[in-house]
Amino acid sequence: xxxxxxxxxxxxxxxxxxxxxxxPDERVxxxxxxxxxPEVDQMVVAHTLFLHEVNELAERKEFKSTLQDVHTDLxxxxxxxxxxxxxxxxxxxxxNRYKRVVAVAASIAGITALTFSALVWVISPKQDSERLQxxxxxxxxxxxxxxxQKVEINKIKSxxxxxxxxxxGTGFLVDGKGYLVTNKHVVHNAxxxxxxxxxxxLFKAVLVYNDPSKDIxxxxxxxxxxxxxxxxxxxxxKSSTDLAEPIYTMGFPRDQxxxxxxxxxxxxxYQGDTLSCQIAIAANPGNSGxxxxxxxxxxxxxxxxxxxxxxxxxFAIHSKYIGKAIEELKKSDTTHQGLxxxxxxxxxxxxxxxxxxxxDFIFMVKIN
Numbered sequence: 476x477x478x479x480x481x482x483x484x485x486x487x488x489x490x491x492x493x494x495x496x497x498x499p500d501e502r503v504x505x506x507x508x509x510x511x512x513p514e515v516d517q518m519v520v521a522h523t524l525f526l527h528e529v530n531e532l533a534e535r536k537e538f539k540s541t542l543q544d545v546h547t548d549l550x551x552x553x554x555x556x557x558x559x560x561x562x563x564x565x566x567x568x569x570x571n572r573y574k575r576v577v578a579v580a581a582s583i584a585g586i587t588a589l590t591f592s593a594l595v596w597v598i599s600p601k602q603d604s605e606r607l608q609x610x611x612x613x614x615x616x617x618x619x620x621x622x623x624q625k626v627e628i629n630k631i632k633s634x635x636x637x638x639x640x641x642x643x644g645t646g647f648l649v650d651g652k653g654y655l656v657t658n659k660h661v662v663h664n665a666x667x668x669x670x671x672x673x674x675x676x677l678f679k680a681v682l683v684y685n686d687p688s689k690d691i692x693x694x695x696x697x698x699x700x701x702x703x704x705x706x707x708x709x710x711x712x713k714s715s716t717d718l719a720e721p722i723y724t725m726g727f728p729r730d731q732x733x734x735x736x737x738x739x740x741x742x743x744x745y746q747g748d749t750l751s752c753q754i755a756i757a758a759n760p761g762n763s764g765x766x767x768x769x770x771x772x773x774x775x776x777x778x779x780x781x782x783x784x785x786x787x788x789x790f791a792i793h794s795k796y797i798g799k800a801i802e803e804l805k806k807s808d809t810t811h812q813g814l815x816x817x818x819x820x821x822x823x824x825x826x827x828x829x830x831x832x833x834x835d836f837i838f839m840v841k842i843n
Contacts (some may be wrong), residue, residue, distance in 0.1 A: 510747070520748070568633075594837050638843065643727070643839060647838065649768045653697070655694045656692070657840050665682065671838060680696045690792060691792065693801065695811075712774065720770070725765060736756065751793060765837070821833075
């Protein structure tokens with residue numbers, strides 16, 4: 476009983492911390508507690524995720540409600556014709572008309588039941604949706620008319636319906652045999668995954684590893700058309716990166732690869748999160764999963780989210796966790812024993828030369 480009461484008190488403290496209701500001395504104490512106790516830190520992360528999901532649910536319900544209200548108003552003013560069907564169709568009509576009310580009631584019951592269980596598990600470090608934004612992006616297949624892409628899409632049409640791609644991000648090769656790393660949220664709930672290189676070629680890929688707690692996923696290209704690479708030009712920096720150190724990234728916030736540059740602004744992420752660092756750089760939906768590199772062309776992080784209330788405040792997962800993810804994959808599945816981090820070097824090359832060498836190893840990730 477005492478343990479349950481302690482958990483309730485801790486949850487209340489976490490909520491006050493996230494809402495900014497703590498006094499300055501309380502906040503200092505609690506932040507130190509987060510640093511000293513990983514379980515408390517993960518509880519804060521878990522509750523932030525919970526709020527994120529609740530806010531998304533509310534936004535979806537509000538949007539559907541607005542659509543229904545507009546439809547009803549137009550029907551009443553005879554702007555559009557909306558007849559009431561008979562028989563079994565009438566049941567479907569009534570369900571469509573009132574399902575929002577039922578859904579809201581069910582959602583409230585579900586949220587009440589899941590609140591405490593969601594906070595107990597150590598889960599993905601997702602963030603408060605009002606403050607941070609995951610940088611995956613929606614894909615509009617209809618508006619794009621690229622002949623090169625159509626040719627490649629037709630080649631794999633028997634495997635995947637290309638018109639059904641709904642969202643995506645960026646990923647980059649960490650092994651020439653077709654292993655890519657990206658964010659877990661980029662491939663969340665994916666039934667099919669396709670990656671596209673800078674030449675517009677599409678390859679089928681599968682998810683071989685994911686860690687929601689660190690928002691890391693590893694993909695493997697499994698497509699006969701993919702020929703692989705003997706080596707990868709970059710490597711991963713093993714030591715920490717200094718404040719103000721110049722950095723750059725390349726990703727797919729649009730259908731063509733986009734370059735951006737900035738600097739490391741903090742060694743920790745949102746609200747002191749030790750899994751990530753803060754970088755000052757322009758980033759947009761589609762940049763999730765982009766590599767963050769330093770002046771020597773070494774990967775220092777995996778771009779993941781941005782702060783919505785501040786321009787250029789972006790967060791990247793420390794590169795050391797990519798290495799740990801690869802080791803965990805190799806331990807859990809012996810078929811991936813040959814997977815190794817790249818050991819290339821671009822030190823001494825100017826930025827233009829580095830970009831030219833890297834861009835072929837960065838892919839757009841598409842899912843449905």
